[in-house]
Amino acid sequence: MTIVPLPFDPPDTTLIRRFLKGDERAFRELYERHTPRLKMTVRRLLGRLGPDVDDVVQDTWLAGCRGIQSYRGDAKFSSWLTSIAARTVYAQLSRRNGRETDLRDDVADVNVGAPASSVDLERALAALPDHQRVVVVLHDVEGFTHEEIAEQLGMATGTSKATLSRARHRLRHMLTKGVTNAER
């Protein structure tokens, strides 16, 4: 089989086309290009580290590849992947609904009194209730619109807006008073 070299930094659409023709190198390049960011997003959506992150990333890629024919190229491939990840995470979080308060025990507290850092913000995000964290991450970190979030998570646009509002209030509170104190 003749090995055709990949062009320098080929666009996603080229890699996808070649992947669909069975080119493993093209998929590997696609994976290595998008997974670092996807993994960070999944970790943030889940609100914790752990094997769940790798599982969700893997499930996201598998779901993406199985449905890649539906990717029309009108949105960034990374956004398309993130949408799949968001749905996967949200479904997983919904399944374990009611256990989310337990997770906050794993989250270290914010350094109260000291200027807040991105680490504090990360902790505060992790301490948010699952549905609030998902919405705030998708909207304020990933830049999705409420319409897009609503479509991805199967909720009303107004619900997304209201959830974001509550999440921002809670975040601000946690960043100033600490995660533990904010709960009181």
Added chain:
Amino acid sequence: MRNDDDDVAIEYDDDERRLFSELPREVSLSAGEADRVIHRLKGDGFFRPRTKKWRWGLAAAAAVVVFAAGAATGRFVARRDSLEDMLTQSNLSVGDRVLLLQRAGTAYVQAAQTYADATAHIDSGAVEVASKVLMGAAHAVARNSLDAGLSARLTTALQPSLVTPVSAPRRPVIWY
């Protein structure tokens, strides 16, 4: 994508926006991560080797079939009205048989002529052999009276003893 910050959500202050902008966007991959996904995808039927060998094989087989069909057709067309083919047929009409006899006789004469031409320079008796062959054919025609006595008269005319002297001008003999 754009943030369509809504009316109900509070706005972040500058410090909060800075914190968001400072959030890490990527995390490094762990070893073998891609391999695990690729392994799963292979299980789903992705990355099957799509060599073109089968296409080449198919094309070669098709070429052989086309060639064989062409050769068979050509052979059939060539044999359909051949002398040999007609000779093997038993259902010819009288007209076809006359035609066959004419063609066979012409071919016979041509063969004798080409034999004489081809061997004249190495075999001085070739012309004589050819003439005798021709004579034999004429006798056969005469014996069977296939030409209403014409060949009998011709064979008489062609008898060596009766042939006009060599010095006399040679007259062409029309066979068929």
